[in-house]
Amino acid sequence: MIISKKLKLKALFTGLICIFLFTGAYAANPIKIMLYGDSLMAGYGLSQNENLASELMRNFEDNNFTVSVINASISGNTSKNGLSRVDWSLGDKPNIVVVCLGANDMLRGLNPFLTMENLDSIITKFNQSNSIVILAGMQSPESMGPEYKIKFDGIYPELAAKYDLIFMPFLLKDVALEKKNLQADYKHPNKKGIRIIASNLYPYILEGINRLEK
Numbered sequence: 001m002i003i004s005k006k007l008k009l010k011a012l013f014t015g016l017i018c019i020f021l022f023t024g025a026y027a028a029n030p031i032k033i034m035l036y037g038d039s040l041m042a043g044y045g046l047s048q049n050e051n052l053a054s055e056l057m058r059n060f061e062d063n064n065f066t067v068s069v070i071n072a073s074i075s076g077n078t079s080k081n082g083l084s085r086v087d088w089s090l091g092d093k094p095n096i097v098v099v100c101l102g103a104n105d106m107l108r109g110l111n112p113f114l115t116m117e118n119l120d121s122i123i124t125k126f127n128q129s130n131s132i133v134i135l136a137g138m139q140s141p142e143s144m145g146p147e148y149k150i151k152f153d154g155i156y157p158e159l160a161a162k163y164d165l166i167f168m169p170f171l172l173k174d175v176a177l178e179k180k181n182l183q184a185d186y187k188h189p190n191k192k193g194i195r196i197i198a199s200n201l202y203p204y205i206l207e208g209i210n211r212l213e214k
Helices: 002-028 052-059 079-092 103-107 112-128 146-153 155-163 191-213
Strands: 031-037 067-071 096-100 132-136 166-168
Touching (some): 031 079, 103 112, 112 146, 132 191, 146 155
């Protein structure tokens, strides 16, 4: 029984040391979190202080982790645009990348197979750079037709399963179709919508940080 207690204390002490070293290391060198998407994450129609990057930073104010949020999202980008600039974005050496592209592909009625190929290549490049990828999904409206919706909506869970990614099923959960959370175009989140997205995304980023420890 004495040996068992000693082993438990040793394990607890070792765990505390690991947590201390991990948080200490990132206090001097912040965890780089990159938002890699289109206007939904870029902050279209909002001030710099109201965009998703700024709101996420506020979510981390009372956390033990020191983070830096890189807004690498560009309004109007399709998945093809995202693929064309991924090598350049790797220069920031992000620890965690939130990938959410495809909404503009869908609005243009592009073949979901091509969107999936582009996203697959983007994910592969970030994986090869040892970044933890969080994939945030999008959903097609019913107006695109049932066949298109099934194919498009299925892109994200399939890629998440293929690469064992941290998966946020829908970036606009509790925001899409809610007028009070959207700008006048009823497409882009307003300040309230961004706060909701940041709050929903926050636990997935924490999971990404946990994966960095392993």
